[in-house]
Amino acid sequence: MRALSRPLARHRRLIAAFLAATAVACALLSVRQPSGVAVLAAARDLSGGRVSAQDVTVVRLPPEAVPDGAFDERASVVGRVLSGPVRRGELLTDARLLGRGFLSTLGSGLVATPVRLADADAATLLSPGDVVDVLAAFGQEAAPQAVTVARQVTVVTRPAAGAVEGALLVLATTSEQATALARAQSASRLSVTIHPR
Structure with missing residues (x-):
């Protein structure tokens, strides 16, 4: 028995060092960067x-x-x-x-046009891909006149919830519709009607 324990005693430090190195290697493997x-x-x-x-x-x-x-x-x-x-x-x-x-997916001849709706709650009814007509209400009298400024334009994005001063939409329009919308925004309040899908 003593004959067997003497070689083990002599190599105790070597075995301890080997076990310590193995433990360090296992720890390093467990914290390595995930793959992918x-x-x-x-x-x-x-x-x-x-x-x-x-x-x-x-x-x-x-x-x-x-x-x-x-x-x-x-x-x-x-x-x-x-x-x-x-x-x-x-x-x-x-x-x-x-x-x-993203803009390259809108289609030939279309541009992304930001417009601000007067009623922020109306924008919550919209989703990207919806088709709308944009109306402009002109005049300050009790019954302002409303005209359609852009017909059948697609909603690209709607604002995040919580807008307080109108809602900024992005619409896919022609350049001519973008010009008409810019003109209307400067002198009127905008709203939309929604086409059925």
Whole structure:
């Protein structure tokens, strides 16, 4: 028995060092960076409007699961405007944010035109893709006249909830409609009628 314990006693330090190194290696493996490609997703349900740093989180996906136009840096999305509501966990891509990538999907001859509705609550009835007519109410008398300024234009984005001084919409319009809307905004209050889908 003593003959067996002597070699173990001699190598006790060597065995202890080996076990300590094994423990360190296991600890390093447990804290290593998770695998996959880092991309940005919505940290919570977003109703639209401008993206803040708190609105986004990093998720990791296999390379083959990363869609075209995905973002991997917060600076690329913070301050940009969403094209519509986004669910928690949904990936943020160039198709979900206003900009060159999104505007290219509007169609030939169309531009993104911001218009402010007089009634902010009316904007809560709208969703991206809705088709509306824009009306302008002119005059200060008790019964102002309303005229249609733009017909059958598509809602691109609506504002986030909580707007107090009217609601800023973005519409896909022709250049001529954009000019008419700009003229009407300077001298009237705007509202919309919604076409059935």
